[in-house]
Amino acid sequence: MTTSSISTMRAWPVSALAVWAAARDASRCAPDDVLHTLHDYAQAHEVDGPSDDVHTGDVLELLDLVAANAHVAVRMPAAGDAQGLPPGTVMDSAMTTREVLLIDDRPAGSDGPTLALGLIARGTPERCRWELNRLTTAVAVDRLSSDLPLGELEYNLREAVGEAAQIIAGLSGARPSTPADLRDALAAMTEARRLDLPPHDNPRVDRVLAAAAQIDAIVQLAGVGALGVSGAQSTVADDRLRRLTSLTRTARTAAINTLITDYRR
Template sequence: MSTLRAWPVSALAVWAAARAAGRCAPDDVLHTLHDYSQAHELDGLMSGDVLDLLDVVSGNAHLAVRMPSPGDAQGLPPGTPDGAEVLLIDDRPLGSEGPTAALALTARGTAERCRWELSRVPTPLAVDRLSSDLPLGELEYELREAVGEAAQLIAGLSGARASSPADLRDALAALTEARRIDLPPHEHPRVDRVITSAAQIDAIIDLAGVGALGVSGAQTDVADHRLRRLTALTRTARTAAINTLITDYRR
């Protein structure tokens, strides 16, 4: 079975927000979900199909995406469902403010079948604050610097250098495209730049993982540390970009 494309939770969140704002049609959201997986199942606090999934993310007070990683919980409390990305849903009526026991939505599966798990976070959260707590402008600058650093990692590949430079470029382009998030219509060029840079850095990190970085144990440890730091940066920047759009659509 083929694997699930990267970042389905973020795609659902941003397209659902665009739909609620009248920036896209319901069929556009369904088409986007179908690009990720042929079938979608909702499980956990409630069960259902893709239409029930859309209902869960509609008509709520606030939405916010988080992309935790080992050592970087992105403000999520203990007990939050484990996943590469989590959609937090303040399921109170529109206009509600302050901390609440939010819903958490995660996704796992394949290109054939995606399972969405809905649960409730045990610790009250102010979802509206989480949606706007990351400075996108600063993160874009950090990403710009990180692209050059990540490119140096590619130059340090030793185990996977049997391929030609052209093959390496093709592999990088394919991996970058697979890690991009298709976004609804919007007016935020900075968001597009951040999403593209984050996908490119993630692709380079994946390629770096194919070969041996450095020639000594100490060099490998340094490279691994750099990879983890770059991965955390791309997750933080991507989180900020997606939440910027969600907040804008929901104004």
């Protein structure tokens, strides 16, 4: 078995599909650009639809489904924070994949609660399987796409970067042999959490996503034992790490939904 066959896809495939599909429909990128981006996630893509009312034989039809609808909203739920998702198959799947795209597949202009579709992605760099399931509880997707203002979140992230660095500085135990090793590890983890975006006109989105990726990487370094953290130290830092992780999920969700909304205007 090759190394790539047991590795996971790059982070945030659902978010990438959503923003690149919106950019395509806003004529901010070519259709080939979208396909190239998806190929960066996996060499092959398969789509499973929930029933006869949704025909999604391939990824091109999936892109059309994401585009031809009333509203879409990305959510990134975690234990204790469902981000507005009702209980059911979609929420359970999203908890394991860490992201879902809610699709109000009614005609443009429709508002209010509906039994939306939930799109998740699973796979490896060789093959990505896109799964669509319809919610069994109605949600207002248009409301879920309106998150906290990016300006407030950007400020909170600036504060959080310093806090995350302090957490690492306060943890003793085995560390990479030199500061350069720590910087390299942090850079690699940050890059793995980066989301490539289509051309757009909102630099705050870039800043928010970059800060979220950096904080995620710091939290990962502190939380998975990469720094040789003792059990007692991990317990002390755990609440702070969870709060930082929650902030990055909220900020990343808001940034992606803001960009999608900008494209769809």
